[in-house]
Amino acid sequence: MKVALISYEVYPFAKVGGLADVVGALPKYLEKLATSPLVIMPKHKVVEVNAEKYSYKLEKVRESIEIPYLNTKEKFDIYYSKIPNTNVPIYFIENEYYFSSDDVYGGPDLAEQAIYFSAAVLETLKLIAPDVEIIHVNDWQTALIPVYLRTLYKDDPLYKKSSTVLTIHNLGYQGIFEPDYIKFSGLPESVLDINGIEFYGKINFLKGGILFADVINTVSPTYAQEIQTKEYGERLDGVLRLRSSDLYGILNGIDYEEYNPETDSRIYVNYSLREIEKKYENKQKLQEELGLPQGDLPVLGIITRLVDQKGLDILADVLRYILLMDVQFVLLGTGDKKYEEMFKKLEKEFPEKVSANITFDINLAQKIYAGSDMFLMPSRYEPCGLGQMYSLRYGTIPVVRYTGGLADTVKEYDEKTFKGNGFGFKEYSSAYLLKAIARAVDFYKNKKVHWRKLVENAMKTDLSWERSAKEYLKLYETAKNKKLQGR
Ligand SMILES: Nc1ncnc2c1ncn2[C@@H]1O[C@H](COP(=O)(O)OP(=O)(O)O[C@H]2O[C@H](CO)[C@@H](O)[C@H](O)[C@H]2O)[C@@H](O)[C@H]1O
The missing domain is CATH 3.40.50.2000 (Glycogen Phosphorylase B;)
Structure with missing residues (x-):
């Protein structure tokens, strides 16, 4: 199964919090389960900085790609590397204007950056992985991808066979912006609706992902239940309850090779x-x-x-x-x-x-x-x-x-x-x-x-990730079946 994992941060290329650890480790374990994962992230400034520290090479593989439907002339290049100690390819979307901030979550305009990245991912997959079956997006920055797939890319033959999975790592961050961004995005005005990405007069990126992805999961079984309640739902509990039968909880694992007191070179003395x-x-x-x-x-x-x-x-x-x-x-x-x-x-x-x-x-x-x-x-x-x-x-x-x-x-x-x-x-x-x-x-x-x-x-x-990676594999199968049933 060909799976594309899409994330704003991936360890060791760029890490702000737990999201980077998850997307850095999961593909490694998916690979061991005989799937073919690949990863796509923005080429943040820190990705260059970390190259020497973590001994990876960055190679430019495509350049000057335009995204015709976006309201911008900005073009992007694609860089390639591998997740260290694996054969998993990782592609970076490079654009000087959007992704050169010192801070992964800084830059000229967070909404435009997320829209640009999401659209660039779909254009990139067409070039590098037209046979992709699962597009696994993470958090609000990538949550518009399922929305694009169900609208602008609906009749694209390359995406006929691909299903989407949205993982919510933190419901506290939803990507809420002024509705005008709809013009920049090129998405049809019809999605700016209560049954779409409209949210109390604004746009909510995560809400779009929740409503348009084939299946959704969050990173523990208890949180998957909690977010469907008013107390923890961050005003999206109603929308999450709507998708209750497609909402799963899969506990993250930790990378046992990276985090092992017996071999960890970052600690003073190894122990067991x-x-x-x-x-x-x-x-x-x-x-x-x-x-x-x-x-x-x-x-x-x-x-x-x-x-x-x-x-x-x-x-x-x-x-x-x-x-x-x-x-x-x-x-x-x-x-x-x-x-x-x-x-x-x-x-x-x-x-x-x-x-x-x-x-x-x-x-x-x-x-x-x-x-x-x-x-x-x-x-x-x-x-x-x-x-x-x-x-x-x-x-x-x-x-x-x-x-x-x-x-x-x-x-x-x-x-x-x-x-x-x-x-x-x-x-x-x-x-x-x-x-x-x-x-x-x-x-x-x-x-x-x-x-x-x-x-x-x-x-x-x-x-261990072994256990969780198996659950993700099952989730991917579920997403494929949902798609076949015409969700
Ligand atoms: N100053 C610092 N220096 C070095 N390392 C630091 C650091 N501050 C934090 N970290 C590291 O960042 C990571 C934090 O991960 P967590 O999962 O605990 O929380 P986070 O809220 O970022 O993640 C969100 O996403 C993850 C992934 O799904 C969920 O586990 C979590 O509940 C959710 O809130 C840990 O690896 C920690 O060691």
Whole structure:
């Protein structure tokens, strides 16, 4: 089966968040299942910058392609490379005007950029993969592709056999813009309708994908249910309920080759469950690197985009109480200024206990996953969450709010049965968060046998992509059947 995965970010070429990890890893595992995946992304500025660091070559394969129906004369080139350590081809859409910002999600006009990219993808597939069967789009930036296929490309013989899958990685980002963009897009005015991409007088790209894709999925079974409720639906719950029978939840995996404490060259000392003492060498080295006093007190790590989604407000409410418990707190993140300043202030106030690293640093991230004892994710909502999965893999115990993918991957430890791999709470409140952390700290300090068992359970949790890639394959079959039935 020939599958094209379309994404705005793909690891290691350009990464802002979890989306890059997913689209960087899934094709690798699809390839092992005897499908022929290919990937298309924009050639952001950082793609050139990362070429040397990750040893990949970029080769220009086509140039000066026009998109006749768009209201622009901009042309694009196509570059080619391979996803490192695989045979999976990746194509880059290059256009100086749209994709040369320093920031992957920056640039002259986000709506035009997403429209341009979506249209360029369809023109590119015609040239490089006319036999494509599944076009798998991700998030709002690529969600207009199914809309184009059902309108402007409806009678195109090359797309007669292709079905579409939309994966929603985060319903909080929908791509809502002024309706005038319809002119730029070349789409028929008829799609600007309540049964199309119209949304409270504006255009909503993600809504278009939800209504026009053959099947839709999100990145965990729990989130797939949650988004159909008013509380989590971000005003699209009604539209999602309309497509309920075509809406699936597939848990992300993590790349076991890339994220393996036994071989990861980014951490201080490699370790496995058999030599778990070496994990504590990582902790000591991390404390040393971050200028924290060394000692056997629990290190609480957090690595995140600093945005409201991640539950930082309830964490802020209780951080001072948490620090009273004789723990250290290590943060890595960038994002909203209010959070950046808050954590920096806390570091100034408690230099012996807090290390606030306001930067994006993939190597330091791995050192924190390996060197911490606990990992915090008190998210307001969490479609899947990768942080808790990486921490489990590195024997670092997650303390989470049981929502979305966090509820699907972290199970409360039960000292009677010795089962469970973490701690958590359900109600979104700082008091419950504090209680969950206190429970984790109590186990760490006073119940060493249980802690050892927790670490073991964490490291043995199955989070592999093999399992998830098989589910995606099934989803692709479902999409093909839907198309045949004439959805
Ligand atoms: N400052 C920093 N330095 C280095 N690395 C950093 C960093 N800040 C974040 N990261 C890394 O970015 C990734 C974050 O991934 P998550 O899945 O946890 O959240 P995100 O909200 O980005 O993803 C969205 O998409 C993914 C993929 O589907 C869903 O899992 C998730 O729930 C959804 O919100 C992790 O690999 C983390 O280590």
